[in-house]
Amino acid sequence: xxxLLEVLKSLAQLSLAQLSLAQLxxxxxxxxxxxxLTDRIAAVRSILFSNxxxxxxxxxxxxxxxxxxxxxxxxxAAARTYVGVLFSVSRKPRHFKCRRAIKGEKLVxxxxxxxxxxxxxxxREDSIIANFEGIKLExxxxxxxxxxxxxxxxxxxxxxxxxxxxxxVLEYYIPHLLARAEEIRKEERVPRLYSRGGSxxxxxxxxxxxxxxxxxxxxxxxxxxxxxxDDLDRFVKRKDWYKKVGRAWKRGYLIYxxxxxxxxxxxxxxxxxxxxxxxxxxxxxxxxxLDLRKILLSTSNGSIMVMEDIDCAxxxxxxxxxxxxxxxxxxxxxxxxxxxxxxxxxDERIIVFTTNHKDKLDPALFRRGRxxxxxxxxxxxxxxxxxxxxxxxxxxxxxQLYRQIEVLLANVEVTPAEIAEELLNSxxxxxxxxxxxxxEFFEQKLHVKAKAAELKERLKSADIDVDAEGLxxxxxxxxxxxAKEKEVExxxxxxxxxxDAEGFVKFIKQKKIEDAKAAEAK
Ligand SMILES: Nc1ncnc2c1ncn2[C@@H]1O[C@H](COP(=O)(O)OP(=O)(O)OP(=O)(O)O)[C@@H](O)[C@H]1O
Numbered sequence: 001x002x003x004l005l006e007v008l009k010s011l012a013q014l015s016l017a018q019l020s021l022a023q024l025x026x027x028x029x030x031x032x033x034x035x036x037l038t039d040r041i042a043a044v045r046s047i048l049f050s051n052x053x054x055x056x057x058x059x060x061x062x063x064x065x066x067x068x069x070x071x072x073x074x075x076x077a078a079a080r081t082y083v084g085v086l087f088s089v090s091r092k093p094r095h096f097k098c099r100r101a102i103k104g105e106k107l108v109x110x111x112x113x114x115x116x117x118x119x120x121x122x123x124r125e126d127s128i129i130a131n132f133e134g135i136k137l138e139x140x141x142x143x144x145x146x147x148x149x150x151x152x153x154x155x156x157x158x159x160x161x162x163x164x165x166x167x168x169v170l171e172y173y174i175p176h177l178l179a180r181a182e183e184i185r186k187e188e189r190v191p192r193l194y195s196r197g198g199s200x201x202x203x204x205x206x207x208x209x210x211x212x213x214x215x216x217x218x219x220x221x222x223x224x225x226x227x228x229x230d231d232l233d234r235f236v237k238r239k240d241w242y243k244k245v246g247r248a249w250k251r252g253y254l255i256y257x258x259x260x261x262x263x264x265x266x267x268x269x270x271x272x273x274x275x276x277x278x279x280x281x282x283x284x285x286x287x288x289x290l291d292l293r294k295i296l297l298s299t300s301n302g303s304i305m306v307m308e309d310i311d312c313a314x315x316x317x318x319x320x321x322x323x324x325x326x327x328x329x330x331x332x333x334x335x336x337x338x339x340x341x342x343x344x345x346x347d348e349r350i351i352v353f354t355t356n357h358k359d360k361l362d363p364a365l366f367r368r369g370r371x372x373x374x375x376x377x378x379x380x381x382x383x384x385x386x387x388x389x390x391x392x393x394x395x396x397x398x399x400q401l402y403r404q405i406e407v408l409l410a411n412v413e414v415t416p417a418e419i420a421e422e423l424l425n426s427x428x429x430x431x432x433x434x435x436x437x438x439x440e441f442f443e444q445k446l447h448v449k450a451k452a453a454e455l456k457e458r459l460k461s462a463d464i465d466v467d468a469e470g471l472x473x474x475x476x477x478x479x480x481x482x483a484k485e486k487e488v489e490x491x492x493x494x495x496x497x498x499x500d501a502e503g504f505v506k507f508i509k510q511k512k513i514e515d516a517k518a519a520e521a522k
Contacts, residue, residue: 060163065156071297071345075174078181079157083111083139085184086128111141132173135165185302191271194279196295204298209278211268217391218262218269219384219416220377228266231373232274236348250349252338252370256358257377260417263354266377267306276350277303283313289333296337301347310353311360331362339370379413382406388416392423393431401435408442412449 066076087096087110097110111128127140140158145151161169190208197205215229235251242249253270255263271278279299286292299305307313316328336342338351353371355361365371380388385405389395422441426434 058163059160060166062159062169063156064159066154067298072300074301074346075178076155076157077300078178079139079159080111081181081184082177083128083130083141083157085180086130086139087111111139132176133168135161135168135173137161137169137173182302186275191275192277194277194299196282196285204279206277209268209271211272213265213268214272215269217387218265219380219387219419220262220266221381222383224375228270228373228375229273232270235350236274239347248344248349249347250343250351251372253350253352253373253375254358254365254371255352255354255375255377257356258379258413258415259356260415261377261379262416263377264308266375267304267352267354270350270352271304274302274304274350276348279303279305281305281307283307283310286313286329288329289336292329292333292337293342296342297345299346299349301349303348304350304352306352306354308354309356310365311355311357315362331364335364335370338365380409380416380419382409384416385409385419388419388423389431389435392420392427393434395431399431399435401432401439404439405435405442408439408446412442412445414442414445 064076064079065073067073096112099110127138130137130139138158138160140160141155142158143155144153146153159169190210192206193209194204194206197203215225218225231251239249255266257263267278270276277300279295281295286295296305313334314329315331315334353365366374382402382405386395386402389399419438422438423434426437429437
């Protein structure tokens with residue numbers, strides 16, 4: 001160890017009162033005359049300075065925890081955004097994390113928290129200084145570590161500043177931080193897509209949500225699209241209005257329509273439009289009302305909580321009357337999150353439900369004020385088709401086949417997903433060829449539709465030319481097969497079966513061959 005450094009360190013540990021003039025003089029001379037030691041001397045100077053500071057101006061330290069064990073601390077989330085940006089604009093501290101997203105161009109700088117040092121076994125020492133109207137504020141990222149397994153228990157920030165500035169920090173700096181973090185989120189940030197992972201219910205894994213879909217690229221009824229954009233725009237601008245009328249600042253959307261009509265694509269467009277994070281909630285993994293509340297509380301403001309295929313939720317009976325309902329996942333628990341007491345937690349929240357079968361949903365979900373906006377994603381119309389043709393083929397003007405396509409689309413049900421798939425597979429061909437192929441595709445669909453309608457009509461009419469006996473036989477056979485399958489399943493589940501494993505494997509093999517043959521025959 002360098003002896004000069006030792007001298008300086010011991011000097012630094014003395015309080016000012018204990019330092020004689022001679023000692024101070026010696027220290028000053030060493031500092032001035034030792035340019036090679038600049039870095040180390042700077043460290044010692046800062047220790048001396050902080051001792052002096054503490055003596056005359058005691059510091060206050062504010063703890064900002066990530067969570068209170070129940071819900072996410074919005075101030076922590078804002079601080080993380082804010083401090084991250086401090087790095088990109090200030091001189092970097094000695095340790096910081098630097099990364100680049102898979103598709104991102106910008107470098108991202110992250111504060112190195114104590115848990116990082118703990119895990120890597122490096123000495124902890126980093127912090128960053130912010131300046132606010134002449135006030136020096138020191139940010140430190142910390143973590144509580146489990147002594148036994150070295151895992152991070154929780155994270156928090158320490159914000160230290162001169163006690164004299166307490167009022168100003170609380171009244172001006174903290175609101176400034178919140179507003180700044182909000183600005184950063186809206187202007188610069190790429191939305192993130194969260195999905196539940198990890199051990200706890202509230203634990204989310206996330207990635208940058210770099211989905212290319214915007215409203216401009218979305219094939220849907222133009223009037224509905226405009227209405228939706230205006231609605232979202234109004235929603236984010238009406239913070240004061242919601243407060244004034246005493247309503248929670250949230251909005252619910254029910255998006256319904258057949259598979260492939262763009263329900264998920266619309267959600268992506270909404271997130272990109274608002275620059276909101278998406279929390280993708282797998283409805284089948286929710287087992288109780290309590291689960292749902294925990295999930296809700298672990299999401300942040302300015303986000304979209306998505307529950308796809310809401311008709312598949314395994315909602316149990318038991319509503320307001322049942323006091324123990326929080327142990328089950330019930331309709332009333334779901335409604336409570338949409339417009340009950342629990343819907344009031346957080347601000348600027350959007351909840352989206354999607355379904356392919358609106359008719360299967362409980363009417364209670366539609367009661368006025370519950371799902372504010374119902375969006376029907378329909379089969380492709382000519383407007384949607386033209387937009388897809390512009391997206392994929394860059395056709396901007398009218399095309400001679402559009403009139404024919406319009407008539408066809410009015411008579412067949414084709415999803416935008418099907419058209420997108422066809423367009424994707426036709427890359428490299430001329431526009432005329434691609435559109436002609438699509439006309440063929442629609443005509444084929446029209447033909448199948450006409451055949452099915454004809455068959456239905458003939459079945460209804462008296463003069464059916466159907467081998468009724470054969471049909472009955474076929475149906476009986478099918479019924480028998482289904483019943484047998486069920487029986488086998490029951491037997492296998494019951495546990496008291498004496499399974500002949502070899503025979504079973506033979507049976508499955510045989511079944512596989514039969515299925516393959518049947519598929520081939522088709
Ligand atoms: N309205 C649309 N506009 C543009 N592209 C679309 C649209 N609908 C579907 N697509 C294309 O089809 C793909 C599948 O669509 P998407 O997953 O959004 O449909 P969905 O209605 O959510 O289907 P599902 O009910 O099966 O989840 C998208 O990735 C997109 O490329």
